[in-house]
Amino acid sequence: MSGYVITYFPLRGRAENIRLLLGDQGATWEEEEVQMQDWKSGNLKKEAVFGQLPKFKDGDFVLYQSNSILRYLGRKYDIAGGSNQESALIDMVNDGVEDLRLKFARAIFYEPETKDKYEADLPNHFSAFERILSQNCNGTKYLVGDKISYADYNLLDLLQTHLALFPACLSTFPLLTAYIDRITSRPKLSEYLNSDARKNRPMIPKR
Numbered sequence: 001m002s003g004y005v006i007t008y009f010p011l012r013g014r015a016e017n018i019r020l021l022l023g024d025q026g027a028t029w030e031e032e033e034v035q036m037q038d039w040k041s042g043n044l045k046k047e048a049v050f051g052q053l054p055k056f057k058d059g060d061f062v063l064y065q066s067n068s069i070l071r072y073l074g075r076k077y078d079i080a081g082g083s084n085q086e087s088a089l090i091d092m093v094n095d096g097v098e099d100l101r102l103k104f105a106r107a108i109f110y111e112p113e114t115k116d117k118y119e120a121d122l123p124n125h126f127s128a129f130e131r132i133l134s135q136n137c138n139g140t141k142y143l144v145g146d147k148i149s150y151a152d153y154n155l156l157d158l159l160q161t162h163l164a165l166f167p168a169c170l171s172t173f174p175l176l177t178a179y180i181d182r183i184t185s186r187p188k189l190s191e192y193l194n195s196d197a198r199k200n201r202p203m204i205p206k207r
């Protein structure tokens with residue numbers, strides 16, 4: 001066993017990009033599921049550095065903040081850039097994914113009255129990622145460089161979440177559409193994506 005443990009609610013949510021990375025890199029991990037009532041009543045929230053999950057353990061090493069976890073694993077699996085500049089570009093793209101994730105969360109969970117406006121605005125957000133892809137090997141590879149990086153798993157997760165909620169949202173983005181097909185057909189990732197564990201895990205909380 002790898003000694004990895006993901007502690008999170010029984011959801012894909014903010015832990016799924018970590019799972020995609022681990023699955024594709026051929027790693028195994030344990031899931032420690034926290035039910036909301038236990039989270040609210042127990043000590044877990046108090047113990048969490050910023051009072052939130054996911055929490056990630058690599059043996060005795062404990063880490064919070066999903067993007068820090070992605071970067072940690074990115075360095076560990078050598079998928080965080082081959083030079084300082086390449087790493088900076090990967091960080092930049094990942095920050096762009098985080099910005100969109102926050103807007104998504106606001107529109108879907110906190111201000112549902114803005115959902116239609118958010119959907120109408122999606123092409124403005126996706127066009128940035130389509131352009132980034134087009135500038136790297138004409139969109140035939142990854143976001144940065146010629147091998148996958150932790151930012152690709154983060155973007156893939158966010159795009160898949162959007163597709164589930166807004167099925168036509170990528171219809172005018174051929175490079176992003178092909179990118180999803182290309183990444184999801186990687187053998188180990190495809191095995192994880194087709195696993196019961198993944199399929200049975202809800203994408204977002206039921207409302």
Ligand SMILES: N[C@@H](CCC(=O)N[C@@H](CS)C(=O)NCC(=O)O)C(=O)O
Nearest residue numbers: 013014051052053054064065066067
């Ligand atoms: N910036 C944090 C955000 C984590 C976060 O928003 N976690 C939510 C679930 S997705 C949470 O723990 N909610 C319960 C709470 O805040 O009490 C990260 O990326 O890990």
